Amino acid sequence: MRTATLxxxxxxxxxxxxxxxxxxxLPVPYPIYLGLRQVSDxxxxxxxxxxxxxxxxxxxRFRIIGRGADLCLLSFVILALGTVVAREGNVLYTVxxxxxxxxxxxxVYVLLNLRVERTEVYTFLRLIYVSLGIQLVVSxxxxxxxxxxxxxxxxxxxxxxxxxxxxxxxxxxxAEKGYIFGTMTNTIxxxxxxxxxxxxxxxxxxxxxxxxSYWGTVAVFLFLAYMSGSRAVTFAVILxxxxxxxxxxxxxxxxxxxTLTFLSLSLLLFLSGINLMDLHIFEVFSAxxxxxxxxxxxxxxxxxxPQFLSELRLVDVLFGLSPDRSILNRFVTEMTxxxxxxxxxxxxxxxxxxxxxxVYYGLVGLALFGGFLLLIFGQLYRIARWGKELLxxxxxxxxxxxxxxxxxxxxxxxxxxxxxxSFYLWLMVGVCLSYSYTRTVKDQQASL
Numbered sequence: 001m002r003t004a005t006l007x008x009x010x011x012x013x014x015x016x017x018x019x020x021x022x023x024x025x026l027p028v029p030y031p032i033y034l035g036l037r038q039v040s041d042x043x044x045x046x047x048x049x050x051x052x053x054x055x056x057x058x059x060x061r062f063r064i065i066g067r068g069a070d071l072c073l074l075s076f077v078i079l080a081l082g083t084v085v086a087r088e089g090n091v092l093y094t095v096x097x098x099x100x101x102x103x104x105x106x107x108v109y110v111l112l113n114l115r116v117e118r119t120e121v122y123t124f125l126r127l128i129y130v131s132l133g134i135q136l137v138v139s140x141x142x143x144x145x146x147x148x149x150x151x152x153x154x155x156x157x158x159x160x161x162x163x164x165x166x167x168x169x170x171x172x173x174x175a176e177k178g179y180i181f182g183t184m185t186n187t188i189x190x191x192x193x194x195x196x197x198x199x200x201x202x203x204x205x206x207x208x209x210x211x212x213s214y215w216g217t218v219a220v221f222l223f224l225a226y227m228s229g230s231r232a233v234t235f236a237v238i239l240x241x242x243x244x245x246x247x248x249x250x251x252x253x254x255x256x257x258x259t260l261t262f263l264s265l266s267l268l269l270f271l272s273g274i275n276l277m278d279l280h281i282f283e284v285f286s287a288x289x290x291x292x293x294x295x296x297x298x299x300x301x302x303x304x305x306p307q308f309l310s311e312l313r314l315v316d317v318l319f320g321l322s323p324d325r326s327i328l329n330r331f332v333t334e335m336t337x338x339x340x341x342x343x344x345x346x347x348x349x350x351x352x353x354x355x356x357x358x359v360y361y362g363l364v365g366l367a368l369f370g371g372f373l374l375l376i377f378g379q380l381y382r383i384a385r386w387g388k389e390l391l392x393x394x395x396x397x398x399x400x401x402x403x404x405x406x407x408x409x410x411x412x413x414x415x416x417x418x419x420x421x422s423f424y425l426w427l428m429v430g431v432c433l434s435y436s437y438t439r440t441v442k443d444q445q446a447s448l
Contacts, residue, residue, distance in 0.1 A: 013127040021183035024156035063112040069375040076368040089324035097323040100417040104426040111430030115438045132197035135182045142180040155185045179229035191233030192421030199401040236405045300352045320362030353410040395432035
């Protein structure tokens, strides 16, 4: 059963980035197609069930993360469900919202109880490289190919809402602007997977970041992130490399190299007659962009949060309103001044996920979820700094890099819910903690 569970996870490592592209070719009605998109989530639950049953049958002990992380996570879920029940809201909305947020956290527990071995770690890494290679080839084809190439890779997803959860694809609109999206439904998913690939690859150079291969790889990923049209992912590539240098104790070198590279590129663009502000990633510094942002994410951050804190009762601020749209709409209609960004679509609040969390689950829920992430970060950081094996430290660094970039990314999107990012984030957390535990147990047995 252990082998079967591992194969499920192996399959998902390769399948998830290709899911929408593969499913589009199946001649089934659209409702069935939407159901098939949930197969990956079902497989995770199957893996959890098999692991739990096997573990309880053999040792009656189920390994947990420890150090209070599990308590924070369990308390968060209980709080979310308790809030919606107390408000007599739609429990299904909350369950689906929690599912989207936490579904791949279950992988951590699956892998912890499988006790991952060294050979299996390398299998995971190789499969990630295979998935990454496929996306790089598709990206190259989309960059140099005709319009018909983009049409070949367009997903089947159209704007649909099921029990308050929206399914949509922006690939067609993004392709019209010249952006690339790989085999995924949008550039957000594609960009998230690029970060996974970058974190996995650059940590190969944990002992030496001065090689041409290291900086050549960073340049390739930075270019692909730019061509995806995602400003957030483009800046996240730079942040990820900076954190990698910080963990290696070479922050000063990163700043020197980064500054020199930026000035060189700026000079080259200037000599070529290109204005930096004409590049889409630098539009964030323009007055026009700020004006538009106030009607979108920046407006959510600067208008919704103050009103949430000032116009709700203390109990609502502490425990939240729940994700139930009817409750959220009632709150909006009772505002003394409705923010323009929420007019007509309260669900847009999830565009800034760090705002949606306290609105849905309150400051207590935010503290519990943040505490869970912080405790995970603490364990990974200890392994990255003081792990006995190079492979152990590398796995911790991959997970740390993804966790760190997830924090700012969730200010502009739902990256904790994005499959092609969250799956690999929690996969690497699970692989790291499991392999570290396996190594510790073997060391203890060898010392007896």
